[in-house]
Amino acid sequence: xxxxxxxxxxxxxxxxxVALLLAGxxxxxxxxxxxxxxxxxxxxxxxxxxxxxxxxMEGVFACFxxxxxxxxxxxxxxxxxxxxxxxxxxxxxNEGNAITQGGAxxxxxxxGKLGGIxxxxxxxxxxxxxxxxxxxxxxxxGDGAIHDIPSPQGDQQVPWVPYFGGSIIQSDYYIVGGITxxxxxxxxxxxxxxxxxxxxxxxxxxxxxGVDLRIVDTKTLxxxxxxxxxxQLTGYEVGFNIFRFFGSDLFDxxxxxxxxxxLQLGVRTALEEAVIRLVxxxxxxNPEPCMSVKVGSHIPAQSAEQLxxxxxxxxxxxxxxxxxxxxxxxxxAGGRPAAESIPISFEFGTANLGGAALxxxxxxxxxxxxxxxxVVIVVRDTENWDPTRRDALIDQRIGxxxxxxxxxxxxxxxxxxxxxxxxxxxxxxxxxxxxxxxxKLRIGA
Numbered sequence: 001x002x003x004x005x006x007x008x009x010x011x012x013x014x015x016x017x018v019a020l021l022l023a024g025x026x027x028x029x030x031x032x033x034x035x036x037x038x039x040x041x042x043x044x045x046x047x048x049x050x051x052x053x054x055x056x057m058e059g060v061f062a063c064f065x066x067x068x069x070x071x072x073x074x075x076x077x078x079x080x081x082x083x084x085x086x087x088x089x090x091x092x093x094n095e096g097n098a099i100t101q102g103g104a105x106x107x108x109x110x111x112g113k114l115g116g117i118x119x120x121x122x123x124x125x126x127x128x129x130x131x132x133x134x135x136x137x138x139x140x141x142g143d144g145a146i147h148d149i150p151s152p153q154g155d156q157q158v159p160w161v162p163y164f165g166g167s168i169i170q171s172d173y174y175i176v177g178g179i180t181x182x183x184x185x186x187x188x189x190x191x192x193x194x195x196x197x198x199x200x201x202x203x204x205x206x207x208x209x210g211v212d213l214r215i216v217d218t219k220t221l222x223x224x225x226x227x228x229x230x231x232q233l234t235g236y237e238v239g240f241n242i243f244r245f246f247g248s249d250l251f252d253x254x255x256x257x258x259x260x261x262x263l264q265l266g267v268r269t270a271l272e273e274a275v276i277r278l279v280x281x282x283x284x285x286n287p288e289p290c291m292s293v294k295v296g297s298h299i300p301a302q303s304a305e306q307l308x309x310x311x312x313x314x315x316x317x318x319x320x321x322x323x324x325x326x327x328x329x330x331x332x333a334g335g336r337p338a339a340e341s342i343p344i345s346f347e348f349g350t351a352n353l354g355g356a357a358l359x360x361x362x363x364x365x366x367x368x369x370x371x372x373x374x375v376v377i378v379v380r381d382t383e384n385w386d387p388t389r390r391d392a393l394i395d396q397r398i399g400x401x402x403x404x405x406x407x408x409x410x411x412x413x414x415x416x417x418x419x420x421x422x423x424x425x426x427x428x429x430x431x432x433x434x435x436x437x438x439x440k441l442r443i444g445a
Contacts, residue, residue, distance in 0.1 A: 150366030181210030
């Protein structure tokens with residue numbers, strides 16, 4: 001029998017070779033940091049720290065925002081975002097949706113990268129705001145302070161927040177659309193070779209995504225511009241393997257690496273470029289000169305806000321809103337001052353004044369002591385009665401308003417009906433989204 005030292009010598013000679021291969025395989029990997037947070041716990045792996053979610057579009061956003069700021073003071077355009085859905089239909093039972101379901105959130109963040117040169121209106125999830133407006137309507141919301149409410153008997157001090165309407169700023173445009181394409185394996189190629197169970201391989205592959213967005217005028221619902229963008233994503237794979245005997249030892253060694261451009265980063269980048277182009281179409285600022293700032297897959301070390309060079313201009317007070325059709329002009333024919341217009345709303349099919357109308361009635365009564373006031377009776381635009389039923393309901397609602405004003409010190413003779421639909425008029429006189437005007441009253445001379 002051979003000495004033991006002769007039997008283990010081949011393994012001892014191979015050990016340095018194996019160690020060398022393993023060292024080379026892990027040399028490019030960062031050693032993770034471990035931390036034991038509490039006694040008795042196993043160490044927790046800590047990776048890199050949180051950073052700004054930057055994309056190759058950071059420089060484009062900074063350049064485009066600077067161009068808009070350099071044009072001088074103007075009223076900022078207010079843009080809202082609708083639902084940006086995933087329309088690809090790609091779903092895996094083990095991994096879920098292949099495409100992010102947060103497209104709208106990415107578009108909101110993209111608008112935020114313009115650094116305040118564009119106003120952003122929340123329309124995607126206004127749940128909390130709508131709930132608090134409901135509390136205000138029921139006089140349940142307070143801010144810890146006492147507020148003065150004008151009334152015919154003098155100012156009343158109340159603990160709830162008064163609301164006279166108009167605190168929500170309207171948007172000028174909104175962006176909607178979706179992620180419409182995810183094409184796997186658009187193109188792939190590579191090579192693999194092996195000699196005597198020793199070989200290597202190299203492979204590249206591509207896939208693509210597509211987005212389709214549009215920007216819409218909020219007031220007219222006319223589409224201002226549509227845009228369709230596509231982006232290819234690249235991946236690679238390289239490897240080396242050995243499967244053979246060295247002496248009496250069998251070695252099976254596989255080394256390699258593979259990587260792919262992050263799919264969701266590609267979606268975010270495509271959405272951001274679409275936002276730049278859509279905003280440019282409504283601000284009349286050409287984004288093309290800024291597109292050269294984008295350099296392939298380079299992600300800058302600074303965010304768009306940090307790359308800005310031109311400060312935003314000081315805001316200019318907004319111009320007075322245009323009076324709606326049929327409203328009393330700023331000065332009447334006899335030189336009298338214009339009437340302040342206050343809406344009074346009724347619920348569907350009823351002549352009862354709800355809680356939302358009470359602060360408006362208080363305000364109308366108080367302001368009529370200073371000058372003429374116009375009261376516009378509005379209802380939901382889903383009301384479409386026959387003329388007989390409509391006119392009877394209008395009479396009841398006008399009577400309810402006059403009676404409520406009488407309790408506030410306004411004589412019924414001081415309230416004059418200035419407009420109501422004619423008997424043959426069956427059209428809808430709209431007054432904002434979801435509402436229509438059915439009568440106008442004037443308080444005072």
